[in-house]
Amino acid sequence: MKQSSLFTKTSKTAPSDAVSANAALLERGGFVYKNSAGVYSYLPLGWRVIRKISDIVREEMDAIGSVEMLMPALVDKKYLEATDRWGVDVGYRVRGIGEAVDAFALGWTHEEVLTEIVSHHISSYRDLPFSAYQVQTKFRNEARAKSGILRGKEFIMKDMYSFHATQEDFESFYEKSKQAYANVFKRCGLDAYCTRAAGGAFTGNITHEFQVVSPVGEDVIYVCPKCRYAENKEVATVKAGDKCPKCMGVIEEKTAIEVGNIFPLGTKYADAFNLTFTAEDGAKKPVIMGSYGIGISRLMGTIAEIHHDEAGLVWPASVAPFAVHLLDFTKSGTAAKDAYEALQKQGVAVLWDDRQTSAGDKLATADLLGIPLRAVISEKTGDKIEIKKRGSDEVTLGTIVDLI
């Protein structure tokens, strides 16, 4: 893509209300725009990052046999009333203009909707197990949105649900999902602790959260850096300084960002929607379920928090909006144009800074945007291309082939 075709511009100054690094850098770079407190637009650059992240998530969910679908953002009152969640205070309710009562909630989770859908398709143990997920905008009436895109009233989430005939089968899938989640975060360049956590208001079970250590995190966790054992403070059986119950390492207290969570649902939703199946012995039994969430937009914010320096963002290659940032310092621009076209031909995601502006501006902008490889063409480099990795000082002279 030619940089001149982006309608966004970078800024030297962050908005005065941007406190966290992710908000300041993502807004300065033109990745996101804040429309309201906790409500963001994903601008062309930011949307490319969101797509990279969600594609990683899709690959890993597909790999454990889940299938993608899409459910309504308008969730009918009947669904939430069935589980007594119509009144949950994080919800938004909506009605049509001129209508007397709220008929829908803006979806903040979809257990009810999917369970009801599934109840029309599942009748035998032969239909189980299965799992489905969606990537969708969710709405939560956060009393206090904060930290840029880390906590908003509207956010992009992957929510997955699984359906099983037996507890053993559920547990087997639950463990697979843990591994899939670990893969997602690792591929996104994050070091996430799989953390024992509380189940919240609607399940008494122990659940698991995936926590990335960061000062802007809202959760307090106790971790063993040695064997990676971790507990959320809410359910902690250890404290800082204790011996790790698993490996005799020393427990540390950390603040962390929750980037994902998984939890057993038991038969709560199956019971509410009469989702049963006929077992091998002919008995009707309720389906056992699990739920698995990843905040895609929060993940983007977390990556920005972890991967930046004074000059700007330093995207891991796996989620970067482009692979190569091509800068052109020549007068004619023909060499850069040739390189740009050659890279495009090879399928390299390249952003070409074709703007009429100073070299310093282009260099500073490249640092801010944080694209992994910077390729400079100038009179100095002749027919070679100067290649530099973002976040490293090492500069090499190469050719197009080195960028593919």
Next chain:
RNA sequence: CGGGGUGUAGUAUAAUGGUAGUACGCUUGCUUUGGGAGCAUGUAGCCUGAGUUCGAUUCUCAGCACCCCGACCA
């Protein structure tokens, strides 16, 4: 939802009871091209409403918006 704070140009900011200045951006022209270039030029602003006052961007109150602390947080 409780407490506190802040609203000045596109952005970041300054001053002021007598209608506002700077920087960046943007326009135009010339000169420039390895760390957000130089000179010139033009552009653009006091959140909304009420009150006090001869006069309010400034003081008071209310509203709204945003931020921070706390509570809450599938």
